[in-house]
Amino acid sequence: MDATVPVKRQSFLTWFRTMWGSRPLFSTFIALLVMIVLQTLALGFNYPSFGAWLGAWLQNWINILRNNAGIGIISLGMTFVIISGGIELAVGSTLVAVGAVIMMLIDTGPMGILQNMGITGVPAYAIAILLALVLGTLLGEFTGLLITRGNLPPFIATLGTMKIFRSVTQHFMQGYSPVVPRGFLSIASFNIAGQLLMPIIYWIILAVVLHIVFTRTTFGRQVIAVGSNERATRLSGVNVNTIKRRVYALTGLLVSIAAVVQVARIGAMDYANAGSGYEMDAISAVIVGGTSMAGGRGTIMGTVLGTLIIAVMNNLLNLMGVPPFLREAFKGVIVIGAVLLQRKEKTS
Amino acid sequence: MNVEMRAICKAFGANVVLKNVDFSLRGGEICALLGENGAGKSTLMNILGGVLPADQGQILIDGKPVVFQNPAESLGAGIAFIHQELNLINDLPVYENMFIGRELKQRNGLLDSRRMIQETQAVFDRLGVTLDPKAMVRDLDASYKQIVEISRAMMMNASILIMDEPTSSLTGPEIARVFEMMRALKDQGVGIVFISHKLKEVMEICDRYTILRDGCMVAEGKVSDVATDDLARMMVGHDIRTTALQRKRDTRREILRVEKLTDHHNYFDVSFSVHAGEVLGITGLLGDGRSELFLSIFGAGTDYTGQVYFEGRPVRMRSTTQALEMGIGYLPRNRKENAILKDMNILENGSIVTWPRIARFGFINRLLQEKQFSAQVKGLRIKLERPTDPIINLSGGNQQKVVLAKWLSSNPKLLILDNPTQGVDVGAKEEIYDIILDLADEGVAIVVLSSEAQEVIRVCDRALVMYHGVIQGEVSGEAMTEHNIMRLATGASLS
Numbered sequence: 001m002d003a004t005v006p007v008k009r010q011s012f013l014t015w016f017r018t019m020w021g022s023r024p025l026f027s028t029f030i031a032l033l034v035m036i037v038l039q040t041l042a043l044g045f046n047y048p049s050f051g052a053w054l055g056a057w058l059q060n061w062i063n064i065l066r067n068n069a070g071i072g073i074i075s076l077g078m079t080f081v082i083i084s085g086g087i088e089l090a091v092g093s094t095l096v097a098v099g100a101v102i103m104m105l106i107d108t109g110p111m112g113i114l115q116n117m118g119i120t121g122v123p124a125y126a127i128a129i130l131l132a133l134v135l136g137t138l139l140g141e142f143t144g145l146l147i148t149r150g151n152l153p154p155f156i157a158t159l160g161t162m163k164i165f166r167s168v169t170q171h172f173m174q175g176y177s178p179v180v181p182r183g184f185l186s187i188a189s190f191n192i193a194g195q196l197l198m199p200i201i202y203w204i205i206l207a208v209v210l211h212i213v214f215t216r217t218t219f220g221r222q223v224i225a226v227g228s229n230e231r232a233t234r235l236s237g238v239n240v241n242t243i244k245r246r247v248y249a250l251t252g253l254l255v256s257i258a259a260v261v262q263v264a265r266i267g268a269m270d271y272a273n274a275g276s277g278y279e280m281d282a283i284s285a286v287i288v289g290g291t292s293m294a295g296g297r298g299t300i301m302g303t304v305l306g307t308l309i310i311a312v313m314n315n316l317l318n319l320m321g322v323p324p325f326l327r328e329a330f331k332g333v334i335v336i337g338a339v340l341l342q343r344k345e346k347t348s
Numbered sequence: 349m350n351v352e353m354r355a356i357c358k359a360f361g362a363n364v365v366l367k368n369v370d371f372s373l374r375g376g377e378i379c380a381l382l383g384e385n386g387a388g389k390s391t392l393m394n395i396l397g398g399v400l401p402a403d404q405g406q407i408l409i410d411g412k413p414v415v416f417q418n419p420a421e422s423l424g425a426g427i428a429f430i431h432q433e434l435n436l437i438n439d440l441p442v443y444e445n446m447f448i449g450r451e452l453k454q455r456n457g458l459l460d461s462r463r464m465i466q467e468t469q470a471v472f473d474r475l476g477v478t479l480d481p482k483a484m485v486r487d488l489d490a491s492y493k494q495i496v497e498i499s500r501a502m503m504m505n506a507s508i509l510i511m512d513e514p515t516s517s518l519t520g521p522e523i524a525r526v527f528e529m530m531r532a533l534k535d536q537g538v539g540i541v542f543i544s545h546k547l548k549e550v551m552e553i554c555d556r557y558t559i560l561r562d563g564c565m566v567a568e569g570k571v572s573d574v575a576t577d578d579l580a581r582m583m584v585g586h587d588i589r590t591t592a593l594q595r596k597r598d599t600r601r602e603i604l605r606v607e608k609l610t611d612h613h614n615y616f617d618v619s620f621s622v623h624a625g626e627v628l629g630i631t632g633l634l635g636d637g638r639s640e641l642f643l644s645i646f647g648a649g650t651d652y653t654g655q656v657y658f659e660g661r662p663v664r665m666r667s668t669t670q671a672l673e674m675g676i677g678y679l680p681r682n683r684k685e686n687a688i689l690k691d692m693n694i695l696e697n698g699s700i701v702t703w704p705r706i707a708r709f710g711f712i713n714r715l716l717q718e719k720q721f722s723a724q725v726k727g728l729r730i731k732l733e734r735p736t737d738p739i740i741n742l743s744g745g746n747q748q749k750v751v752l753a754k755w756l757s758s759n760p761k762l763l764i765l766d767n768p769t770q771g772v773d774v775g776a777k778e779e780i781y782d783i784i785l786d787l788a789d790e791g792v793a794i795v796v797l798s799s800e801a802q803e804v805i806r807v808c809d810r811a812l813v814m815y816h817g818v819i820q821g822e823v824s825g826e827a828m829t830e831h832n833i834m835r836l837a838t839g840a841s842l843s
Contacts, residue, residue: 218710
């Protein structure tokens with residue numbers, strides 16, 4: 001046994017090096033570990049007991065996860081879009097539009113649509129959520145149609161829809177502040193062991209489901225094929241337009257889920273600012289997670305790690321007392337650094 | 349200038365690519381470097397061109413040993429490498445391409461176009477090239493692009509030229525133009541290494557040959573001492589057939605009939621039919637519209653007027669999916685752009701067509717996928733280590749077989765093969781021909797699109813020759829000769 005120890009240590013180094021070079025996910029994971037160590041150090045150990053420290057550490061983590069569940073869910077959809085070779089800039093605007101529709105439906109004020117139809121409580125919530133999901137999917141489908149039938153570059157098409165969705169929402173919601181009933185809030189704030197865990201649970205479930213969709217289903221593999229070589233995919237008898245439309249529809253669906261969670265968590269929405277910058281945050285998470293902007297390469301797992309890296313870094317900066325205006329700069333550094341790192345792996 | 353490479357060895361990991369290879373080239377001669385894909389030709393030339401370092405061995409220039417760290421050093425020593433994919437920028441004029449990276453500037457820092465044009469013209473004059481230095485590269489045909497690249501090497505005083513499959517994308521007259529230039533360079537004392545799979549061209553243009561097989565030099569000598577068959581045999585290591593097979597087939601059942609198909613742009617008033625068990629050739633020069641015609645039939649091309657019948661029923665493919673479901677397979681030309689999914693593995697590249705068929709509730713049945721693919725691997729004799737390796741690890745011939753495998757596993761009734769042996773070496777070519785003939789024997793209707801007359805004669809029962817988008821004539825049996833095909837392809841008629 002004694003003789004094997006030094007051999008094992010050496011082989012660990014070589015193992016580490018080959019893993020680092022050959023598995024993009026591995027380096028992303030190591031980056032996250034480093035972040036977590038730094039964050040743990042920044043949190044400090046100045047607690048009366050180990051239990052108190054652990055409690056604080058866990059509480060901090062639950063806060064991080066809950067605050068990032070929305071963007072995490074949206075990033076999952078963005079992963080599909082980017083791997084298919086596209087881009088979706090309208091996720092924030094779609095979030096606002098869908099959020100506004102939910103709130104109009106469940107409003108308990110004088111203008112609440114479902115209330116005026118005599119539907120309240122759980123049935124109203126169910127209808128509102130269902131309609132929200134359908135609306136998000138349709139908005140995504142609309143974007144997909146612009147890109148496939150209209151033959152528009154995804155950047156242009158979604159730049160357009162980004163402006164349209166938000167501006168129309170803002171116009172119609174002027175001077176109207178719906179009242180979100182308390183019951184609806186329990187979608188996000190249902191207590192488990194005294195903690196608000198629901199958004200985190202939604203995020204985890206969706207990540208697992210989409211990981212399976214991505215790796216195991218015809219649709220998931222065809223998305224990679226489209227991003228890898230669209231022409232070759234079409235000439236392999238795959239209906240590329242259908243795949244692309246489904247990718248944007250799926251993203252719309254995920255955004256609408258994020259909208260439900262957000263409305264339920266906050267109970268209100270600022271139509272001018274809610275979700276703004278989400279497109280860039282989601283793209284950053286996807287890129288940091290190792291997905292190629294050129295399409296064809298990437299993973300759902302990577303995006304989850306990417307979202308966490310950025311989230312933990314934000315938390316770290318917060319704990320270290322870095323002024324808020326400077327934090328965005330760190331985000332930029334991390335995105336550029338991640339891509340440089342991935343590039344180096346490829347050439348070496 | 350004389351170049352000698354002595355006892356060159358090179359390995360990538362455990363994979364030994366070159367074993368003690370000797371190679372020599374004198375000024376004023378054209379030497380063919382032959383071998384199947386994966387024989388080590390490109391690696392050997394990449395070592396000479398400074399792209400790769402040799403593990404062992406020596407390079408001597410005029411008797412003095414040299415070491416090249418990078419392509420620039422090799423070029424500095426007078427060795428220029430013309431790669432298969434040309435290094436020209438389409439959106440710049442010829443003269444700017446000639447000076448790319450070392451542009452001539454005026455004293456104020458702006459480009460000195462006048463002097464660059466003059467010097468380009470001077471090089472063209474010296475080489476006997478008639479080409480306007482101000483022409484846009486985009487507007488040049490493939491042979492002139494080749495010529496611009498060669499001229500650029502000559503302007504940098506190259507005295508050794510390595511040409512990697514320069515003719516693979518050229519038509520007959522274009523090849524003649526490039527050959528003319530190669531002969532002129534040879535007369536001026538330039539030594540040329542000519543890498544090609546087209547043995548007829550080797551016989552026509554080369555003085556000497558060197559043949560590599562599995563990383564070893566197996567033969568060299570004078571081209572005038574050997575025949576095409578000898579070269580082919582030495583490359584493959586065993587005899588190969590070059591004559592057509594005579595087959596008797598039951599071809600009564602009509603699979604595809606096309607009536608008066610016109611897209612008013614690429615093809616006009618095309619009518620023909622293909623029967624089960626038949627191999628129909630469609631040939632002509634590059635740009636004759638045959639690829640566009642069959643892309644339209646497959647549902648991935650331009651809109652057309654006219655009518656297509658599949659198994660007697662009128663059809664119009666709105667998408668490739670529809671064509672696939674109906675039983676049509678299509679192996680496109682230009683494998684890299686049209687068929688290879690570079691980010692996916694061999695297994696996925698070889699099964700993408702049948703995913704919907706082997707999926708249950710949208711989930712790909714992996715067992716079935718692997719079973720189906722390994723049957724194809726066996727049948728097509730695809731050489732691979734693991735099915736989960738990246739597709740780009742395979743040689744050209746094996747990549748082509750993987751593309752073929754995905755279509756074969758869909759059990760097509762009609763298989764359209766556009767340039768099926770493009771970039772495939774002699775041995776694999778024969779195997780692909782055998783596969784085509786076997787499929788026809790099983791009753792599949794096969795259409796082979798090819799500009800190589802020899803290939804058409806080799807596998808097809810009859811052939812339609814296209815010229816500027818129109819079917820110029822049909823040849824079959826005794827009349828199916830290179831001479832007749834060439835006459836039709838250039839717009840003449842047979843009688």
